[in-house]
Amino acid sequence: MKYEIAKNKFIQTWGTLGTKWGINKTMAQIHALLFVSKEAISMEQIMEELHISRGNASMNLRALMEWGIIYKEYKIGERKEFFVAEKNFDELAVKIAKERSKREIKPTLKVLKEVSQLEDCKNDDEVYFAKQTEDLYQFVLKADNMIDKVTEYEKNWLSRLIVKFIK
Amino acid sequence: MKYEIAKNKFIQTWGTLGTKWGINKTMAQIHALLFVSKEAISMEQIMEELHISRGNASMNLRALMEWGIIYKEYKIGERKEFFVAEKNFDELAVKIAKERSKREIKPTLKVLKEVSQLEDCKNDDEVYFAKQTEDLYQFVLKADNMIDKVTEYEKNWLSRLIVKFIK
DNA sequence: CAAAACTTTCAATATTTACTGAAAGTTTAG
DNA sequence: CTAAACTTTCAGTAAATATTGAAAGTTTTG
Structure with missing residues (x-):
């Protein structure tokens, strides 16, 4: 399977699994995306990859941080916030x-x-x-x-x- | 707490818990009702106690049976089907x-x-x-x-x- | 066999839940 | 201080999910 296809399939599957366990789809998808990303990624990138709005991204990122399963990260010289998933x-x-x-x-x-x-x-x-x-x-x-x-x-x-x- | 209040509260709470785990509210409520009922009860009674339609009752009873957590029971001399919950x-x-x-x-x-x-x-x-x-x-x-x-x-x-x- | 007693199905509808996007809020840089 | 860069909020809207109810189906009884 090709990387882009596989990554997308993983994100969709994780999102679907989430909904079946009472976790909203976007939240699970953001988590999936961060989970397979080597580098920390910005809200901008998340919005783009998942085709979601700024508001949606912001709210679900906050929820994931409240769960303690993703973290904020700052890059030097960058104003933006970046996010990484708990990998353990x-x-x-x-x-x-x-x-x-x-x-x-x-x-x-x-x-x-x-x-x-x-x-x-x-x-x-x-x-x-x-x-x-x-x-x-x-x-x-x-x-x-x-x-x-x-x-x-x-x-x-x-x-x-x-x-x-x-x- | 009075019985009627307590029973209702239990059914509501179990229903709410269900939704948070991806189980539909009515399904969880029917299960709750059967779970605290000493006697097997009919679809009619379930509809009445939970204020739900015949269709809803029928579909969710079937779903619960597919999960194997409630059973049909027949009473002699009665045409109707009765239901009991797995109690173990x-x-x-x-x-x-x-x-x-x-x-x-x-x-x-x-x-x-x-x-x-x-x-x-x-x-x-x-x-x-x-x-x-x-x-x-x-x-x-x-x-x-x-x-x-x-x-x-x-x-x-x-x-x-x-x-x-x-x- | 027909009617009564009951259950199931599913298209239409209601309810709940999630998402958008623009405005308001916040922080940093100059 | 104020403009730019970024984030959050939330009322309105869209999407997903659950529910109704009437018609169709099934089984039993006389």
């Missing part, structure tokens, strides 16, 4: 996992805890609801704690996890 | 993980492999692209294999994983 895979996975935990899992846990504490469980339906939500709370909590634990201080956590599990 | 947490997590792997990860792996095989890498950019996509392929492959491995025959895999990791 474990670091990337850790940051995504932590951010999603913070944004989505933890708020959900809070609600699960709330709703599982019913005032008074008169009938079977109420007892069952309380039990199911309580159990779900415990399960999600356990999974989320594992994310915290595994990603906190570990480098190469994925490899270590695999080794440990296979044993 | 490990089973639920396994099915979701496998389905997402099949639908999203494996197709992505295929593309990653393709694009990493560049015809000829003349310049630095091309070499870098090939390296990054190849490394990404390996990383995603490793993660996906772990999902396969962990979910294939194991019961209580999450607990076992935690125990193994903490050791």
Whole structure:
């Protein structure tokens, strides 16, 4: 496959994958572009390569920086800002996992805890609801704690996890 | 909190969480409703509780069955179909993980492999692209294999994983 | 076999989500 | 200080996605 075709295909595929996981297409595409770029690139270049507007580029670059998976870089003698992606895979996975935990899992846990504490469980339906939500709370909590634990201080956590599990 | 309020809040929250992970709101809400219901419930009841149309209910029930996380049930003397959710947490997590792997990860792996095989890498950019996509392929492959491995025959895999990791 | 009881389909429509682009904001250079 | 170079914001619009509802399909019953 030719470079231009391959690069474009990669960017499109990563964008599509993003949408299926609740990440907007442009955000995923910008990440893909930076991820395969050896050099830091400017907003101008991003707009051009992805055919997107200045506003779109600006907003999604900010979002990616908030996720901590791309960084700003300054070149001497240049006024413009340039961007680079986090290139370490474990670091990337850790940051995504932590951010999603913070944004989505933890708020959900809070609600699960709330709703599982019913005032008074008169009938079977109420007892069952309380039990199911309580159990779900415990399960999600356990999974989320594992994310915290595994990603906190570990480098190469994925490899270590695999080794440990296979044993 | 009162039962009706709590139940509604749980359904809404689960629906919202779904949308953030690329699952449509109604699908997640139907799942939530069935998940906290002791008895199997009919399409009619689902439509009523969630205020959705017949078509919407029908399509999302089918989707949930394709994911293997809800089941049809028949009651004697009743013409209607009733539905129940998978209530085992490990089973639920396994099915979701496998389905997402099949639908999203494996197709992505295929593309990653393709694009990493560049015809000829003349310049630095091309070499870098090939390296990054190849490394990404390996990383995603490793993660996906772990999902396969962990979910294939194991019961209580999450607990076992935690125990193994903490050791 | 016909009608009743139920489910599925899908074109039209509504809703949600993302994107644009021009104006406003900010920083740097001279 | 102010003009140039650049970035951000956000109201309006476009695109993507989900939902409706009525018609078509299917199964069961008498």
